[in-house]
Amino acid sequence: MTSTFQPTIETGSASTTPAPATPAAVDRAEARTAHNYHPLPVVIEHAEGAWMTDVDGRRFLDLLAGYSALNFGHSNPRLVEAARAQLGQLTLTSRAFIHDRFADFCAELGDLCGKDLVLPMNTGAEAVETAIKVARKWGYDVKGVPADAARIIVASGNFHGRTTTIVGFSDDPDARDGFGPFAPGFDTVPYGDLAALEAAITPETVAVLIEPIQGEGGVVLPPDGYLRGVRAACTANNVLFAADEIQAGLGRTGRTFACDHEGVVPDLYVLGKALGGGIVPVSAVVGDRDVLGVLAPGQHGSTFGGNPLACAVGTEVVRMLAGGEFQARAAELGDLMRERLEALLGHGLVGVRVRGLWAGIDIDPALGTGREICERLMARGVLAKDTHGSTIRFAPPLVIEPADLAWGLDQLADVLAEAR
CATH class of the missing domain: 3.40.640.10 (Type I PLP-dependent aspartate aminotransferase-like (Major domain))
Incomplete structure (x- = not known):
């Protein structure tokens, strides 16, 4: 599982804690659009593999992959x-x-x-x-x-x-x-x-x-x-x-x-x-x-x-x-994701469902809504999406590197620990 897939630019490379995009960029994006979405306050300008960069140069690990539309990563x-x-x-x-x-x-x-x-x-x-x-x-x-x-x-x-x-x-x-x-x-x-x-x-x-x-x-x-x-x-x-x-x-x-x-x-x-x-x-x-x-x-x-x-x-x-390489990669990285997420049961998570490189996690409602946890993840350089209250979905691009996936899940663990 190497050369077929894009390497990350820099493992765990949110070297400084990202913050939301400048208010002006967010406001401009929202000003003339019908509000049929409630996006996180980040404005993406460039993306490659499993990493996205906003208009202010901040880098974020993508754990949503366009609801699985980006299985093969950005700019494959x-x-x-x-x-x-x-x-x-x-x-x-x-x-x-x-x-x-x-x-x-x-x-x-x-x-x-x-x-x-x-x-x-x-x-x-x-x-x-x-x-x-x-x-x-x-x-x-x-x-x-x-x-x-x-x-x-x-x-x-x-x-x-x-x-x-x-x-x-x-x-x-x-x-x-x-x-x-x-x-x-x-x-x-x-x-x-x-x-x-x-x-x-x-x-x-x-x-x-x-x-x-x-x-x-x-x-x-x-x-x-x-x-x-x-x-x-x-x-x-x-x-x-x-x-x-x-x-x-x-x-x-x-x-x-x-x-x-x-x-x-x-x-x-x-x-x-x-x-x-x-x-x-x-x-x-x-x-x-x-x-x-x-x-x-x-x-x-x-x-x-x-x-x-x-x-x-x-x-x-x-x-x-x-050729089956992407399917095998999803299965292998899914095992890593399952192991890391199940370790958080009772430590901020009350439910975990994983199939391949796709997970639904239920946050302890006492710690916050799914939206609030996603906002805290965003502040640490990880982008994900909530659904139905306190549930969050993880669906990283299948090209994500194991070290980057582990880093992203570490950020979740830290966010949950801070919320407890």
Whole structure:
């Protein structure tokens, strides 16, 4: 695990304690934007590998990696070169024409997934919407569900995006409240409760749409055997299993896909984030011909979906994953992260969940909210993100060096010790 990955510029190199960016830079960034985010007060100007530098020259270790969009690190040389080469050739044709990068991307991504067909889109939410449309069309055309009666089972605590259809089956009030009315056709069951899922299946059920690991929920891991049970229930009832691997997939958990941990193959892979290498938005739904083949020209599309630049970067991402080095690195560094985090249980942490290089940690509420702990980490040169109160997610770039990861976790230990 050496030359394939970018070295850090300087191990643990927040040599002076960083502080928030100058108020003027923060205020300027916020002045003309809709406040749909509540970012930490830092303004990033440059990044390489697992390190980011703000407008004042302060360096920060990135333990978020763009919610897994930056699995291969910032400014990864292979991906930057793939993008740069394509920029001088061709960037967009629309799907009205075929371009020379399209076939390789679809074939190689399909092979990585072990599936026949690929439907490229741009964002994760678009890919989820695509999977919903495909599942309903399959239900009507193949399963024989009566028109407009199709139902899809989803899980409580889910996060699949923020379109109106998707937030309609969310139980997060911040995502849902104030945006109705919502589309019907979704049945929610408790995440991880196989019996409830099986009981919810009816003749009109066309798909089960779940995250193999719930990322936004705080890296919530399913019970052992749950994914195998979902697969079995779907097969037995002629229902599609659609796995939202947008955050969990493409090396993050130590396997190519989170479903691989239970040897499960869904009918539809829903992919995004890391597929664009942190350079361009790229997403896709991948499945076999008997499922994705239900779509006909004009029934679904996207102006930018599968554009040449996206395909050039996406193909390089697939080739980087094909050798398994990044998956192995995530598994190895995940063991280090698990060991260091579990040592903090009872010392400021009340819960730890780790799968590969992805962790959800629950802060003792007596010590502060997740936001407050993230602000204290930022002051020490570490950037992470809270979710749902006192929970924080860690998802470092897979190229992070072990010493840098250990240094970042040391900062967490120090912050917790100071708060106790």
